[in-house]
Amino acid sequence: MIKSGFSASEKVADTTDIQKTAYPILFAIAFAHLLNDLIQAVIPAVYPILKENLDLSFTQIGLITLSYQLAASILQPLIGLYTDKHPKPFSQIFGMISSIAGIVTLSYADSFQLILLSVVFVGIGSSIFHPESSRISFLASGGKRGLAQSIFQLGGNAGTALGPLLVALIVVPNSQRYIVWFVAAGVIGIAVLTKIAFWYKNHLLSVAKKKPVIVMPDLTQKQVFMSVVILMVLIFSKFFYTASMSSYFTFYLIEKFNVSIQDSQFYLVLFLAAGAIGTLIGGPLGDKFGRKYVIWFSVLGVAPFTLMLPYADLFWTSILSVIIGVIISSAFPAILVYAQELLPKKLGMVSGLFYGFAFGMGGLGSALLGNLADHTSIEYVYQLCAFLPLIGMVAIFLPNLKKKKEKASAERT
Template sequence: MNTSLSAAKGNAIQTGMVYSVLLAISSVHMLNDTMQAVVTAMFPVVRESLHLTLGQIGWITFALNMTSSIMQPVVGLISDKRPAPWMLPAGMGLSLAGIAGLSIAPSFLTLMLAVVFIGLGSAIFHPEGSRVVYFAAGGRRGFAQSIYQVGGNAGSALAPLMTIFIFEPLGQPGAIWGTLLAIAAVLILLRVVPWYRQQLAANGKPVKKKAAAAASAETKPLTRNMIVFAMTVLVLLVFARSWYFSSLGTFYQIYLHDFKGMSVKAAQLPIFLFMAAGVLGTFFGGMLADRFGRKRMILFSIAGAAPFALALPHLPLALVYPIIFILGFVLLSGFSVSVVYAQELVPGKVGMVSGLITGLAFGMGALGAVAIGNAGDHWGLDRVLVWASFLPLAGVLAVLLPADRRD
């Protein structure tokens, strides 16, 4: 057993960050989201081999994201009452089954079923993974959550590369290589689970009281109505960001192929730049939020992305590459910050709140994929993507959020 993970390091909540654990759980987050990215990476291939419409591609994205979005807050609520370290490797086992199913699915419905297994595995992993991050974060929750989220965004960013190097040459059966990701994740989690169990034994039961006391000491307590209002605004912001993110992540590569004449491989580069910039934005966003405040970063990340989003559909190809990179950096800089802001709004319910916000992001992205896919079939994908570019303007609603302890 790796002593950096298994040896007692004191109380992780009180004595600073436990980097080895954060890096381990972040790497599993990367592997988990890479398995989800396999689904997106397969779209150009299965669109041809299974003769899928844009609407059906939207429904596949819906099945993946909605499964995890519905289950994440449920799993988080249960695990807040009864934390279960064994759920971490169990969730990866479901994803393993789903990835194997992707490689042999002969039809749209069987492909959907395999995707549901991957979604369930992700739903089980995320709330428990967020609790591990909470224990290992010390007092730097924004930075710690960013490390964790960077892993997930890095996994998502691999989708275009998988399309180029795996699915274009190997086709749908190439998904079987994704089972190696699930196996690697299980092996890493088996080394994290003993540390996590130790932290639960030392801190698990009183963590709710500690979190509430810390929140009360740091800032004036909010009333119930204020918390409900703030969560409602946060939900609307997540809604806008997720719909726009889904419109680019799912359909922009198809738009570039169908309307700009780019090859399937060439159309992956702008998507990769968008996702890779999001990884950087997530990392630096958490650091900046610890310094300048969660609310300011949430406002900057969504409203600040609006000018670039509005310009993107009208740019020549030469300008698409730098603008989509900047857009990805700004838009994703507030993703992990939203989770931490919600955790501080409702202290002591780390699993439920984390599952709600991240699950909501997946769920809203799922609805967005269905809506945009079906709208694209009816009115044209080029027109629908122009409409979607107005969504980040909703970021101005962030001014209505209560100030956090650094604002």
């Protein structure tokens, strides 16, 4: 354990501006994120198979997502808060082991209860992975925080997109048992995370010898608090809508357009791949133009397209889903880095809080929307969710953090 007069988060703040961007580490942690989220993406991708095998209702599908998302959300801010004070470079390896246990259980699950247990294991693995991984991305950024977060998120989005594709190719033509093949992703993940852990450990040792300089935003505590609340509202809007796509888009396509399960998975991959592109764009644009404007455009700018989606034919549904995926996914890197810059002394807690809240909103959204689909129809769910991005109007109340920080820096010099 490293001991000095400064907390771990204070050490983090010192290094991002004095150190060059560590691209090998950024790409390594992004690849680990790909593998982690690939395993997570297996869960919603096999919903049609589980629904058919076990005769599940949409409400039960929603409860599966809720169980996974709660396990992935509640622990994240607590883990982040703990690792702010006590960094654990090798903790992510244990998270990946938990995810592997979940995948093995899911492949042999023959009851609703076993499915719930399996997704909780995967959720716990995710809750351990994300706070420390986001911190490592911040550490390796060399000051290019938006770019670093986009690279990190790109890995996760790519994994989320690959999950349904691999399920369509490996699991759908065979059986539920073939889910066990995704253990290979977990094993590779452990190898990659081990290498990153040694870099992280050495980095912490070197930083412990330096005096940190923390750049605080030129905001009052009330402004910081209100900004965090606004960001949470935006997360609610974004991830409630995203839950409708990730959990129910395949069912929507099957019911409305009578496509096959396998074809519905390919359409879902289009949406998820578009999300990966949007993630890569969002961070650098935030670095250049200010995160507030990227957040504003991403969350509110997608509204016209979500409002059109429920009334489009299959061709335009696929086109609109790609546009929606690109725009709405560009928000999260900007939101997360904005939050980290609001509270630079609590990087792990902030990362865990926002990842956890995002997972929680996704899970809650999936459960509520599944119940709604059972009582109405899957098409009605999409007609209702189309209005969610309009909540993005609250982004106008966010302070322009980039200008505030520049002003604070100028005053100090």
